[in-house]
Amino acid sequence: MELLFALVIGALTASGVYLLLRARTFPVIMGLTLLSYGVNLFLFASGRLATGQQPVIGTTTSYSDPLPQALVLTAIVIGFAMTAFLVVLSLRNLADNENDHVDGPREEILPESKQEQEASSK
């Protein structure tokens, strides 16, 4: 279970970081979302992985750590609010600049050859 869990966290984080480095706002938001999933799972794992145990002392001989669960809950709520804000902000960016590039509108003039290539491919 530990290996699977670690692989999942790794995959989520790696895809998150990759998408975060993209130049359009939509992949960036997706990247941040995946990253926050990975982080939340990581945070959850910091209380050790255990199945079928209650986070209450005294009910069974062994118990799972309740604190990371509370931390993850807080982190999820905060992450959700922040992502919502970021979505609105990037829509605003799209509306303002008619472009969803993260650096806003560029004075973009494609090289001649590339324009021709695109024209010919159409």
Place this chain on the structure above:
Amino acid sequence: MTHWLIAPILIPLLGGILQVFMGYAPISLRRTLAIATTVLMLVSAVVLLALASDGSYRAYAFGNWQPPFGIVLVLDRLAALMLVLTAVLGLFCHIYASGGADEGNRQFHTLFLFQLMGLNIAFLTGDLFNLFVAFEVLLIASYGLLMHGGGTTRTVPGLHYVTLNLAGSALFLISVGMIYSVTGTLNMADLAVKIPQVSGNNLNLVKAGGMMLLVVFGLKAAILPLCFWLPKAYARATAPVAALFAVMTKVGIYAIVRIYPLIFGEGAGELANLGMDWLFPLALVTLSMGVIGALGADNLKTLVAWQVIISVGTLLAPIALGSEAGLSAALFYLVSTTWTVAALFLVSELVASQRGTAADSIVTAPQMRHRTFLSVLFLIGAVAAAGLPPLGGFFGKLLILKAVEPGTQMAWLWGVLLAGGFFTLIAYSRAGSIVFWWNVDGHLETPEPLNNRVAISTGILTCLTLLIVILAGPLSDYTRATAEQLYDNRGYINILQTPVHVPQNPLVGEVN
């Protein structure tokens, strides 16, 4: 257990909630209430300063939980100093904002007060995860404030700012998780007890967590590789917001000062002085980068935004020395530089409002209105920022120069700081002489006259640097005592022994 500790959090919280429901009330009423809230917050901060100046620690346990298990607020000299610093800054920015900058968005005062609340939580909290929450509270308010006033120019820097801080939050959570997985606690006092006992493989885990935490705080404080978001975002924000943001980078520095001497201090065994050898060169490079940016700035606000980065470098270099004298000097400089930079943001906005289309660009333009008043304020701000005698910045830099022991570090620090100061002076002289002296003939469409609130708040905030000069003795005594308190972490650990409040009449009949 005194209940005063919660006051700087509750006052802006309640004031802010009140503002939420008053979105459609007359603006004069909203302004009066909002400023009254900030004044009350300043009063509570001063009370806490008076409480803290006896050198003891006061803890406030939420929900009456015994410290390592519940969240605590901790008041010591450093927290009180930061609270007063922020409250004074917040008050003048708020008065400035009520001179007209708060129009156009009904929730401006709400966001402003929540921002102050987030800052106060960050300064008072004694729990690492609660520090994360405080960061998020102040950040989400700052996202809103940064966008305030609209304009397409603010969207892109805002997007960068939000994305970077979200990535920073992710890193913060990872490092908190790493530290928690080894120590099983996030209470700072308890961490200071547990970290020295860590050994074996766990050591690397805590070390990685600690270093990542430094990256997060470095992002908030805008240390060099992580500082490029700052100038654009700050230069385009509305003046009172940019001025309030002058304290936001200081939150990162506060977190470094709070956590590293306490948890990774001398007594931390193998983890002692974690990361401090990285911080010193980075601080000097940050300082140099800020100076280069200031020299290349093409408008006043960008110039001041780079000044924020210069002051971050200047502050972190003595902190990284790891000596009491260094920390004391840094805290002294912190007070002076925060107010000065904030005042310069306000002055730049006033200059921009009086120059028509030239705004705050460093170009020749027709003579502005109120030239004498504005140029004197700019002169005071620039002299204090560049660190020339006789103003506050000079004493701060002098203390920093005196704090370093002779050796390689001294050569680097003196060289970079003095050369940096010289080039900063050039940047300000260039900007000031072009903007204020080199006027061309021409017609300037009549700008709006300065209103009293704006002029008075900017004037007083600028002149606070004179107050620092007058009170330099008591202030440096206070910062020295603060530094001593910070490097002796036994006092902080003692809050674990704080007895919880036992109710007079315990409930009869326990629930089973």
